[in-house]
Amino acid sequence: MSLSIGVVAKRSNVAVSALHFYERKGLISSYRNAGNQRRFDRSVLRRLAIIKAAQQIGMSLQEITDALAHLPKNVAPSQADWQQLASTWQNQLQDKIARLKHLERNLGSCIGCGCLSLEKCALYNPDDAFNKYRPGESVLSEPKLTISNVIK
Numbered sequence: 001m002s003l004s005i006g007v008v009a010k011r012s013n014v015a016v017s018a019l020h021f022y023e024r025k026g027l028i029s030s031y032r033n034a035g036n037q038r039r040f041d042r043s044v045l046r047r048l049a050i051i052k053a054a055q056q057i058g059m060s061l062q063e064i065t066d067a068l069a070h071l072p073k074n075v076a077p078s079q080a081d082w083q084q085l086a087s088t089w090q091n092q093l094q095d096k097i098a099r100l101k102h103l104e105r106n107l108g109s110c111i112g113c114g115c116l117s118l119e120k121c122a123l124y125n126p127d128d129a130f131n132k133y134r135p136g137e138s139v140l141s142e143p144k145l146t147i148s149n150v151i152k
Contacts, residue, residue: 002039005030012048027051027065029073043076050077050085057093 009016022028028047030038047068054064067085071077077085 001042005038008040041074046076
């Protein structure tokens with residue numbers, strides 16, 4: 001059974017403009033009927049549910065696109081497909097949580113300090129990552145033009 005874009009939008013709670021965007025990005029696909037109307041396979045509803053779930057856990061559209069590229073376009077993802085995606089995303093989500101916890105622990109070190117030292121700052125320059133390119137504040141490519149810079 002084919003669905004119109006309006007029906008897909010209503011059933012998936014996704015705006016028509018977002019459906020067009022997802023189609024341009026290759027996340028979903030449609031075809032044209034004899035009257036040149038855009039039609040979608042019912043399987044698009046499951047793909048949209050997966051896209052929305054992935055977005056809820058913070059996956060980027062590129063990550064979602066890469067994951068869905070391994071699945072057939074006009075077939076609803078199976079339970080096994082979902083388990084594979086969920087397993088991969090679970091690992092990525094755990095990594096993001098670990099990074100956020102690290103950020104949370106180090107946030108207090110900058111409050112009140114205000115230095116945002118390019119050499120020592122745990123938030124701006126974790127583990128002195130910029131030092132491999134250049135030490136200290138020289139990593140800035142060009143100074144911003146401000147009133148205080150002009151007056152000096």
